[in-house]
Amino acid sequence: MASAPLRMEVIRIYRELLYLGREYPLGYDYFRPRLHKAFMAKASLQDEEQIRKGIEQAEYVKKEVEALYYLKKYRTLRKAYA
Amino acid sequence: MSGLRILVPVKRVIDYAVKPRVNKAQTAVETQGVKHSMNPFDELSIEEAVRLRERKHPVEDILAFSAGPAKSQDILRTAMAMGADRALHVVEEKTDLEPLGVAKLLKQVVEQEKRNLVILGKQSIDDDAAQTGQMLAGLLGWSQATQASKVELEGEMVTVTKEVDGGVETVRAKLPMVITTDLRLNEPRYASLPNIMKAKKKPLEKKTLADYGGELGKRLKTLKVMEPPARQGGGKVEDVDGLIGKLKELGAL
Numbered sequence: 001m002a003s004a005p006l007r008m009e010v011i012r013i014y015r016e017l018l019y020l021g022r023e024y025p026l027g028y029d030y031f032r033p034r035l036h037k038a039f040m041a042k043a044s045l046q047d048e049e050q051i052r053k054g055i056e057q058a059e060y061v062k063k064e065v066e067a068l069y070y071l072k073k074y075r076t077l078r079k080a081y082a
Numbered sequence: 083m084s085g086l087r088i089l090v091p092v093k094r095v096i097d098y099a100v101k102p103r104v105n106k107a108q109t110a111v112e113t114q115g116v117k118h119s120m121n122p123f124d125e126l127s128i129e130e131a132v133r134l135r136e137r138k139h140p141v142e143d144i145l146a147f148s149a150g151p152a153k154s155q156d157i158l159r160t161a162m163a164m165g166a167d168r169a170l171h172v173v174e175e176k177t178d179l180e181p182l183g184v185a186k187l188l189k190q191v192v193e194q195e196k197r198n199l200v201i202l203g204k205q206s207i208d209d210d211a212a213q214t215g216q217m218l219a220g221l222l223g224w225s226q227a228t229q230a231s232k233v234e235l236e237g238e239m240v241t242v243t244k245e246v247d248g249g250v251e252t253v254r255a256k257l258p259m260v261i262t263t264d265l266r267l268n269e270p271r272y273a274s275l276p277n278i279m280k281a282k283k284k285p286l287e288k289k290t291l292a293d294y295g296g297e298l299g300k301r302l303k304t305l306k307v308m309e310p311p312a313r314q315g316g317g318k319v320e321d322v323d324g325l326i327g328k329l330k331e332l333g334a335l
Binding site: 015016019020025066069070072073074076077078080081082 | 098099122207265269270272274275276
């Protein structure tokens with residue numbers, strides 16, 4: 001079993017990603033199963049180091065998705081107003 | 083010098099990604115059941131206020147303001163999640179407020195809350211009036227810098243780089259002042275889930291138009307709202323002669 005604090009960490013980042021997914025351009029129904037799959041694929045990880053790496057990767061994806069949203073908005077507005 | 087007391091008015095508008103539909107009576111755009119979010123230009127103003135604080139300027143307080151239906155509260159929560167300290171909501175369900183009305187309202191808020199800097203979006207993406215900031219500056223008798231793409235602060239002096247046609251214009255003024263934001267001012271942060279949660283604990287004050295002397299009657303009447311004409315498809319020509327024939331037909335040759 002993963003240690004409790006890491007377990008909390010994983011659930012936290014999963015939740016944050018789920019929240020982000022609600023606005024995903026291809027829809028929440030596209031985003032959610034894929035996110036779930038990505039987490040399930042690593043569900044068996046036992047090594048603390050490996051789990052930390054996974055969390056880091058999730059944080060990275062979160063940043064990427066936020067950047068994607070920003071760019072999409074910026075480009076739409078630039079097209080409309082500049 | 084005394085600290086900055088910033089007011090950031092925000093507006094709840096139809097989400098930028100939604101294609102607006104005109105209602106059957108051609109009097110307005112359908113808003114029922116349509117996704118709404120914060121006016122993107124207002125996100126820029128919140129972000130700029132927060133960044134002023136992060137750049138170690140003496141920001142005392144950032145107040146987010148919105149006037150509109152009860153759901154505008156969600157937008158104010160977002161503003162607080164992005165970094166505003168507290169929010170003021172003037173609840174108005176029935177009438178759509180006009181820029182002049184909002185400016186008059188904001189003037190009172192500025193005076194009551196003793197603000198010395200107002201940062202607004204240059205326009206909202208629904209009405210596209212681009213008037214509120216300018217009228218507020220006029221009513222207050224304050225300096226204004228519109229379409230800011232850069233804001234620098236030094237003591238009481240504010241230097242603003244403005245986006246104008248084909249270039250930039252730099253202006254300087256003393257506080258208090260009104261600034262309206264342009265698209266390239268900054269990159270607004272995302273209101274993340276934990277910050278939204280934290281924002282629920284921040285104070286949100288509710289008022290009504292009656293608290294501000296009530297009557298902000300409408301001066302404009304919308305006569306008709308129309309969709310832009312649908313694009314007409316192009317046609318194919320067989321060969322060069324066909325092309326020339328077509329061009330002649332259209333009077334281009």
